[in-house]
Amino acid sequence: MDFKELLEKRRSIRNFEDTPVGVELVMEMLKETTLAPTASNAQPCNFIIVMDRAVIKRISDDSKANLLKEFAVNPHDRLRMYVDVLKDEAFNVFYNAPCLVLVIGDKGVATLDFDTALTVAYLMFAATSRGLGTCWINLGASVRDPDLLRELGVPDECRIVAPIILGYPKEVPMASARHDARVLKVIPGK
Ligand SMILES: Cc1cc2nc3c(=O)[nH]c(=O)nc-3n(C[C@H](O)[C@H](O)[C@H](O)COP(=O)(O)O)c2cc1C
Known part of the structure; x- marks a missing residue:
């Protein structure tokens, strides 16, 4: 797969085959993510791999539940448009994916969000190149239950930045519409 094809085939996947994803394969892809650039080469990302569908559902x-509570306090929350779908008990924010990778990092790292985004991009490309699909699920990042966080092994000083679902796609959708790159100005060299 050349680079252009990789870019085109990397889609957000929300419909997965039942086929499990081997933990060794996930480890292999996570090793590739360590090549991602991070500020000061701090490499702040840690990973929790969840294959148990019952835990993923919890x-x-x-x-x-936490997002709905937050909407009640802050009616202008930017995720409020998802209120109806979040109230649907049957809706699993992780689309019943066979594998969930939580990318977590130390709350004190100022560049954690940027570093994580690049690390996740590497994970997405590592997965796509192997015929796997991914989707970043921000709606699944608001875990607060202390018992669940402890069970997951999220240390107190860390926060969940990026929940990434992984699995074999039932189908890879066409790229959704993109506008042209908005280049506001080109200042030519002299
Ligand atoms: C930071 C971030 C958070 C996202 N959160 C969600 C989410 O909670 N649920 C979901 O279904 N998709 C989520 N997505 C996927 C986007 O909807 C998707 O990337 C976008 O529609 C473009 O489609 P594509 O990834 O197939 O190119 C998220 C993507 C990013 C980058």
């Missing part, structure tokens, strides 16, 4: 349920 993470979904806790995150949904």
Whole structure:
């Protein structure tokens, strides 16, 4: 797969085959993510791999409940448009994926969000190159239940930045519409 094809085939996948993803394969891809650039080469990302669908569902349920509580306090929350879907008990924010990778990092790292985004991009490309699909699920990041966080092994000083679902796609959708790159100005060299 050349680079252009990799870019085109990397889609957000929300419909997975039942086929499990081997933990060794996930480890192999996570090793590739360590090549991602991070500020000061701090490499702040840690990973929790969840293959148990019952645990994945509990993470979904806790995150949904917490988001709904937050909307009640802050009606202008930018995720408020998802309120109806979050109220749907049957909706699993992780789309019943066979594998969930939680990318977590120390709350004190100022560049954690940027570093994580690049690390996740590497994970997405590592997965796509192997015929796997991924999707970043921000709706699944609002886990607060202390018992669940402890069970997941999230240290107190860390926060969940990126929940990434992984699995073999039932199908890879066409790229959704993109506008042209908005280049506001080109200042030519002299
Ligand atoms: C930071 C981030 C958070 C996202 N959160 C969600 C989410 O909670 N649920 C979901 O279904 N998709 C989520 N997505 C996927 C986007 O909807 C998707 O990337 C976008 O529609 C473009 O489609 P594509 O990834 O197939 O190119 C998220 C993507 C990013 C980068």
